[in-house]
Amino acid sequence: MIHLDKYLAIRSEVKSYNASLIAVSKTKPLTDILELKANDQLDFGENYVQELTEKHEQLSDVNWHFIGHLQSNKVKYIAPFIHLIHGVDSENLLKEINKQGEKIKRVLPVLLQIFIATEESKFGFSFDEAKELLNKNIHALYPFVKISGFMGMASNTENKEQIRAEFHSLHSFFNEYKSEHFNTLSMGMTSDYKIALDEGSTMVRIGSAIFGERNYTK
């Protein structure tokens, strides 16, 4: 059961910021996804490769986003169809994505995940590491990836000012690189998407507010 009223409210809120909305459907059944699709939601986010490929087999005419931590050996399973890989957190992973893209002659759109939280458990590049990578001639090195922007997750805290400061720092960093082709800043989920939009997010990833709480965590 999706929360349709909530979904429609969030959708118009996100639209008022000219941002886009990824409905995070992990752990949720295809019936829920189809119900949203019937309401014109076309972008869905998943964070487990196997779950994503199974859902894609059943539903191929939506935009599938991979938002989780991607292991290099699984890139090949999503390369043929993935719309955007949000969480690229190492150059080795970028290399593998390029390799799989080259095999099928498909340029794969990705975001670099930037570590902005204080927790140890979150993946991502530091600002300095990202800078170093972006200073390289990415297009020559990795012609089968297209880096379209950054993704970040704020700390899991009640402290709204801290969350705001983390998003703010990522937005400032994003502005240094922003261009016609580097134009996506993926930040904000159910608990903090309003702050993220205020701080310049162009893409929010929202699960539980739309689909209800997940029964098990992934």
Ligand SMILES: *Cc1c(COP(=O)(O)O)cnc(C)c1O
């Ligand atoms: C699960 C997940 C979300 C959505 O989380 P909600 O709190 O349910 O909105 C967003 N981004 C990532 C990376 C996730 O893994």
